[in-house]
Amino acid sequence: MVTLHLSAADLSRTVLRSEPSVLLELGAAGQRVFQTTVPEHLVAWRARTRAAVRPVMWPYLDLCRQERWFPDFLTPPGFSGELSPALAEVAATPTSTLTAELRPRIEAGELPPRVGPLADGKPDAVRRLLDAMEAFHAVAVGAYWETIVAAVHADRAVRGRAIVDAGLDRVLRGLSPYLQFTPTGDTYELSYRCAFGGDVGLSPGGRGVTLVPSYFVPQPAVLDDPTGPLVLTYPIRPARRELATGQPLAHLLGRSRAAVLGVVADGLSTSQVARAVGISIASASEHTSTLRRAGLIVTHRAGSSVVHTLTPLGEHMLRAGRPD
Structure with a gap:
């Protein structure tokens, strides 16, 4: 306990x-890929991700296979939600930290010998690790990030x-x-x-x-x-639907507007929508106005802010836009 x-x-x-923290999600996704059982909403995700694993990803996945241990240097305390600054934190890990975390695991047989150059802080090995993290992120986390953030x-x-x-x-x-x-x-x-x-x-x-x-x-x-x-x-509480990219909805509404519809499910203000989707407040206001005119969201005032929520039609479209 x-x-x-x-x-x-x-x-x-x-x-x-x-x-969410992008590197925490990435590390947990790396461990989930190797688990024999996962929650129902992750079964299809795991199958797709396993099928997408390539040799370039193994410098990272080697470090994810231990179910009861994960290197601390792969989840630096910044907990950024963006990949690039998070990878920069990993790249700045001192060699002494890499050695202290990885060398005992290699010697105990818990990590393969090919992790040795990374444990020694070799620049090429660090670069391969960062490339592996970026490649695995693209197939396991990045493609689903809007859904993860919305949840x-x-x-x-x-x-x-x-x-x-x-x-x-x-x-x-x-x-x-x-x-x-x-x-x-x-x-x-x-x-x-x-x-x-x-x-x-x-x-x-x-x-x-x-x-x-x-x-x-x-x-x-x-x-x-x-x-x-x-x-x-x-x-967080388990999702009731399968983890999916929501691309059909993005094709219908456009990527940004589909993302706005997804985060509005949480009942957000215009500025919160802008931060969640990564767009300007003016763009968020334009998208919410269009969605409101289409009958997909409603807007009401809460103090000095306005809050957007889904209509039944918008909720139905959001559910239907996530493929089985």
């Missing part, structure tokens, strides 16, 4: 990220409403079926059962906790960076 011992100061500094946004929207309606205590109690939240006098415990056995206790010491929702991770995991908040990544 891994238990986070939280003070009132930790709770006051607990935040929930609005975006994470939807999960976060539920948490946000729960904070307003019932407070952070209720959110942490229902955050994930894998997590247990227990008040214990003046402190609080947030715990989960670790697949590796044993008991571990961690205390942020007033640093707080950053909660990172994830589409692919199978169970919660803690990343403890002493220079920042303690990070807890957790799986």
